[in-house]
Amino acid sequence: MSRIEQDQDIVLLVDDSPEALGFLTTALEQAGVTVLVARSGEAALGIAQRVAPDVVLMDAVMPGLDGFETCRRLKAMPQLTHVPVIFMTGLTETEHIVHALESGGVDYLSKPINVDELRARIRVHLANARRAQSARIALDAAGRHLIAFGADGAVLWSTPQANRLLERSGFGEGVEAEMSRSFALWRAGGQGEGFEVAAGGAGLHFSYLGTVGGDEYLFRLAGQPEAGHEEALRQQFGLTQRESEVLVWISRGKSNRDIGDILGLSPRTVNKHLEQVYAKLGVENRASAAIKAVQAMAAPFEL
Numbered sequence: 514m515s516r517i518e519q520d521q522d523i524v525l526l527v528d529d530s531p532e533a534l535g536f537l538t539t540a541l542e543q544a545g546v547t548v549l550v551a552r553s554g555e556a557a558l559g560i561a562q563r564v565a566p567d568v569v570l571m572d573a574v575m576p577g578l579d580g581f582e583t584c585r586r587l588k589a590m591p592q593l594t595h596v597p598v599i600f601m602t603g604l605t606e607t608e609h610i611v612h613a614l615e616s617g618g619v620d621y622l623s624k625p626i627n628v629d630e631l632r633a634r635i636r637v638h639l640a641n642a643r644r645a646q647s648a649r650i651a652l653d654a655a656g657r658h659l660i661a662f663g664a665d666g667a668v669l670w671s672t673p674q675a676n677r678l679l680e681r682s683g684f685g686e687g688v689e690a691e692m693s694r695s696f697a698l699w700r701a702g703g704q705g706e707g708f709e710v711a712a713g714g715a716g717l718h719f720s721y722l723g724t725v726g727g728d729e730y731l732f733r734l735a736g737q738p739e740a741g742h743e744e745a746l747r748q749q750f751g752l753t754q755r756e757s758e759v760l761v762w763i764s765r766g767k768s769n770r771d772i773g774d775i776l777g778l779s780p781r782t783v784n785k786h787l788e789q790v791y792a793k794l795g796v797e798n799r800a801s802a803a804i805k806a807v808q809a810m811a812a813p814f815e816l
């Protein structure tokens with residue numbers, strides 16, 4: 514009997530029927546996977562908090578927490594966002610199938626379960642999940658500042674670089690709600706090149722890149738200092754727009770790495786801009802540049 518994918522694959526099997534659990538556990542273990550068994554939705558949530566499975570087989574109808582709600586709660590866990598959930602159900606009405614998919618499931622099987630079909634579907638969904646995860650890992654490794662929204666405005670995923678950018682730009686706890694609100698306005702307005710979110714005297718620009726799989730709206734992030742400050746520095750010192758952006762963040766105590774993350778630049782590019790900034794300001798180090806920048810940005814507001 515052929516193995517499903519890899520020896521280390523973990524399948525979380527959720528069903529309130531002892532007979533079904535025994536039958537499916539035997540079939541899956543023969544296919545070379547590790548099976549975790551839960552007889553209720555509550556038990557499944559407890560297991561998932563300790564061990565992240567590679568795929569979940571979910572009985573739709575169970576006493577207490579049914580499969581639909583269990584799936585929704587599993588999908589709310591960050592570590593399980595991209596784990597495929599396959600429903601097993603005797604319900605074949607269209608509304609039940611739609612309910613399963615809307616709850617976060619990727620597929621469904623009608624009972625009684627055909628073991629060969631079950632193994633084939635698990636194999637396909639594991640491969641799809643791994644390809645999606647590999648793509649995100651590649652994007653992370655490339656240092657891309659990316660974030661994806663669902664059609665409802667919820668943040669589906671973001672790269673570590675994007676997360677650092679949000680933190681270093683001074684965004685507080687309400688940033689996700691503000692991003693979702695701005696995304697909804699952008700989508701309702703017929704879309705466009707992107708949108709901006711402001712906070713703490715600075716902000717972020719979300720550049721629209723396209724959709725992924727038809728239901729993920731992908732954006733690239735870039736930091737934006739306060740426009741008035743940039744303009745003051747450009748006029749005072751004859752800087753380019755990018756040089757003024759770098760200088761604003763220097764004045765706020767950001768390191769070169771932070772600035773690279775915020776503006777989507779490599780450390781080498783940040784250093785090149787700094788060389789030009791130092792030359793135009795007539796200074797030799799970042800401390801002197803920061804002092805001159807603060808003075809220039811404050812001057813228009815002095816009485």
